[in-house]
Amino acid sequence: MAQDEHKDHPKYMTIFWWLLGLTVAEVLVVIPDLPIAIKAILLIGMACSKAALVAIYFMHLKFERKTLTIIVLTPFIICVFLVVMLMPDLTLDARLDGIEKPAEVVDTSAH
Amino acid sequence: MEHATTLDHTEDVYEPSLTPDSLGKLGMWIFLVGDTMSFGALLAAYAALRAGAGIVGWVPPDEILGINLTAGMTFLLICSSVTMVKALESIQSGNVSRMCLFLGLTIAGGVIFLGLQAYEWYHLITHGLTLTEIPAHGLKSDVISGSTLFGPTFYAITGFHGLHVTGGVIYLIVILIHGLRGRYTAEFNHEVEIVGLYWHFVDLIWIMVFTFIYLL
Numbered sequence: 001m002a003q004d005e006h007k008d009h010p011k012y013m014t015i016f017w018w019l020l021g022l023t024v025a026e027v028l029v030v031i032p033d034l035p036i037a038i039k040a041i042l043l044i045g046m047a048c049s050k051a052a053l054v055a056i057y058f059m060h061l062k063f064e065r066k067t068l069t070i071i072v073l074t075p076f077i078i079c080v081f082l083v084v085m086l087m088p089d090l091t092l093d094a095r096l097d098g099i100e101k102p103a104e105v106v107d108t109s110a111h
Numbered sequence: 112m113e114h115a116t117t118l119d120h121t122e123d124v125y126e127p128s129l130t131p132d133s134l135g136k137l138g139m140w141i142f143l144v145g146d147t148m149s150f151g152a153l154l155a156a157y158a159a160l161r162a163g164a165g166i167v168g169w170v171p172p173d174e175i176l177g178i179n180l181t182a183g184m185t186f187l188l189i190c191s192s193v194t195m196v197k198a199l200e201s202i203q204s205g206n207v208s209r210m211c212l213f214l215g216l217t218i219a220g221g222v223i224f225l226g227l228q229a230y231e232w233y234h235l236i237t238h239g240l241t242l243t244e245i246p247a248h249g250l251k252s253d254v255i256s257g258s259t260l261f262g263p264t265f266y267a268i269t270g271f272h273g274l275h276v277t278g279g280v281i282y283l284i285v286i287l288i289h290g291l292r293g294r295y296t297a298e299f300n301h302e303v304e305i306v307g308l309y310w311h312f313v314d315l316i317w318i319m320v321f322t323f324i325y326l327l
């Protein structure tokens with residue numbers, strides 16, 4: 001059965017040209033002075049597309065059971081969650097800027 | 112008697128493996144899922160340190176890192192992924208010599224990648240990017256300033272990936288030696304597919320590292 005599935009493999013050179021095209025596009029996106037948010041969306045979108053092409057076609061996820069695909073996707077979702085979890089710490093300085101600092105405590109124990 | 116019946120029943124409902132053609136493949140997938148978390152944690156830490164740099168700021172990576180060289184390294188790893196799938200395709204059709212040729216090309220791609228990375232590290236260290244300092248002059252600006260955490264995070268992430276490439280090259284050499292000794296046939300080639308999974312993963316991670324460390 002596995003041998004039959006392998007006969008359906010895609011044309012690897014087509015995937016290669018897609019990967020090459022996306023890599024060139026990534027480098028081109030960096031050259032103009034675009035706003036960082038637009039640049040980030042474009043670059044992360046292209047990087048995820050390239051990663052998906054490698055996983056689906058080169059690593060043959062397309063021909064594996066769907067359960068395996070779900071298991072493989074889980075750490076990527078957890079990684080996004082990991083960054084979100086760190087956000088409170090990252091924005092701590094900005095949030096504290098607007099808060100008045102408490103008055104300095106005077107040590108009176110020496111009297 | 113009753114016990115025997117229970118055993119027979121258990122065999123009937125036996126759950127098939129996620130990768131029925133090879134348990135080794137399942138083992139490699141489990142390793143890769145764990146390794147994804149290792150890289151994910153490193154990249155999340157990089158994002159946290161960069162976003163939390165505060166008033167010190169973070170040096171734009173293109174002031175320190177050369178994009179052209181690493182774009183070439185990315186191209187090289189993509190090419191080596193293609194030669195890897197070609198090696199697997201060759202052995203699946205029973206062509207051992209073609210498989211060995213493509214495995215050799217994949218190994219060459221990995222070795223050149225490591226050579227380029229060593230060159231890049233040497234260049235960056237001599238220009239002042241160390242674990243505690245950033246260079247005084249940028250590629251675009253005369254004077255640059257920012258968090259000195261740029262160096263350690265850069266070396267930790269690219270170094271960890273470089274270790275994976277080194278491991279992959281050694282792994283591929285072992286498989287090539289087995290191939291030259293005639294271990295693999297059109298029917299028995301799962302070990303080639305498993306080393307391929309590892310090598311493509313190294314490529315996939317580099318795609319992410321290239322984007323997050325060099326381009327963003």
